Amino acid sequence: MLCRYVRKESWHRALVEIPLKFLCHFTFTKYWKGSIGQYFVFENVHPHPFKSFLSWISLETLDSSLMTKSISLPPQVRQAVLRQLKDIKGKITDGRMWLCEMGVTDLDLDRDIFYGQTYARYIMTWHIATSICSIGLTVPSKENASEEFVKNYVVATKLSGYCAYLLAFKPDLLPDDTYRSLSIARGTLHNAREYLGKCKSNEEKYKKLIKLGSSKSTDYEVGLLSEGSRIAVYFIDRFVDMEERWRLLAVFWANMMLYIAPSDRAVAHATRMATGGEFITLIWALVAHAHIIGKVQPPGGMGDPK
Template structure:
């Protein structure tokens, strides 16, 4: 009987109203989470951020459906229900709330077909009617269609003050990033070979264009960063649809701000008036005040602020910049007007989050091999969080320095000058240590073996030179680059093997075996110095990978001058990054974008625009 009374009590009108209000409040919180963290997630690898976004994303539709059901089944009709329903639909329809959390969400065919239907109405390219003519069967656009297109050349040829001023180069590069993202999307659509990859002008675009000039490194990675931001937004958000709608959605968001402000004012007036007797029966607090109206008024103000923030986020996005620059280029009255140029310049100067984390994941085997996680989150979330395996403890991420970028790009340009993209032996030739060290690249069976052997050797060299004094700045820079890339490649083996040349199962198996080797050979060795001495003194006939790394370290330490040793290691790891970056597994790279991005993905995109789509299968590949 008590249980029945409790159930009836929970279903009383006032408690039902409280439940509805709590759910509406959670909807506003969810909107805030998706708006802020949804834009932030592409530059964060934090698990807490990803889990928070996932909860808000996964709970949105069930929560809205349940709340609307409570309203419909309510024995009374509150005049504020319609306002709350609109708030919930705003939660579902925001620019980030209904985006895909992962690529698996795009396998929902009904949603996919609906998306295609919407895009067929909005995307300007779908309005064009290209002809397919023999014998080449190329798509040919008529003159009217061509006149509607804004090309990169049109933007470069524009003489307006906006694009010829100090910030004009950066704005042009944003448009270039958009064009490149459309080309890169073909890789994600399943095209393994791009038509332009074998053309000489494709190589010229990379080496004579992006990688030409004094500040080419900063510019090249900035262009690729914005390009991958476009790719991320295309697959994971609705910004592409907003961009294609000629600012309809932005206009609606602008209109929402004063509308919500007016609604909040009217509801506050409603709160101040004394309710009649019929209303008092259904109020949460019958203290002669309609607190439901006050709650809704505050909620409307929050929605107005969030809509204003959403407008700012879009105006500060690269999509908005491209839209305004395209209009600017094609409208003579705009590009000839100083006032319009300054106005658009002010809008395009707005800033928001960086497009990616701009950090390198780091892992050191000889520090973390004995790590064993309690997997508390794994058990607490009923396997929603992945289980951490033995020996996998990530080091603190480090900022991707300009020294690392410059070293990799200089290696690419130098190898291109030689007409080759090597599989990690060109640098050994260049440093005249090929005959001493080539065995570590040619005798090991997989790329994972090579990476981990050189990672172990680099770590041991770092320990060996830890107390060295009088090292010049060049050696210090080379050591920083070598250690950063060594730990990054080891991080890829441990945490992102799908981005490497070997099958992920092969890489994981090799790594797991290596962890067990380390636990056996280095048992009881607590300091890095003890571990270094143990590995360097192993029998040379032992072919276990950990011992191979120690033997390679011995060969490197035999190079008398530390500067020469770190030059060898720096050049090797730069070449290794270029060797492992080309890949046909575009999906693996696409999946890195919403979780902070990866440096190897930026290199993958950069090389693709130079026609380098695959890793060399022999000693070297012409580029």
């Protein structure tokens, strides 16, 4: 309304100015409430019958409320993203390049899983891998964890849940095609329900997913579950020290937030700002001021690491 007021001289009169002053004085929504959405595929493998009924009668319009939750953005998450932006000195790239340069992943894993992936597949694959690593943690290991481990665990899991939330319910804020994002999110949930539907506990889910990742299956019926499981198995086998494993995952997801923020979705971000805003919108504005505009990756997915 303010933009229209400035542009139209015919509006520069008391009849318009008084209502505008009233609206500006009494704000009914905050620009950003300091919260982020969370969505985890494996937590929705066994939907509650009542939630399934509500989803059915609402033609899935209530799925965002039924399958997600909102949490206050942990300060360590915000710090991790800003620290990563400072460390890379504005040279944003996909996290797999950093993993290769640090010697964390080998080229065989990289070529098989990462080559040519789109943003949506990239996010979902790593969300699955991170979720499997999280499910594999036992209660004693969490209770005896160090402060650094807890911090990295929070950063990795909360950003993983937030990126999956954006993919499934706010795809217009991501640089990928909206239909592709929704298709991958819904298809992965369907595959997870088919593959893990008979599992009665997280332990059963974990064992079945680890077996899938170890078998290096390429069965299209499990889709990205196979690729995510392979990454999880690789991390679990190579990094027995859980502190190091979650340190790497935390850095990776902080980089992921920077990687998916630049886009040409200015209208979508501006619209979201007017109705509350999103964490990714703030990062988008930040990198845009640093003249990082548009998709970071070339068309058609990520290139060869060489």
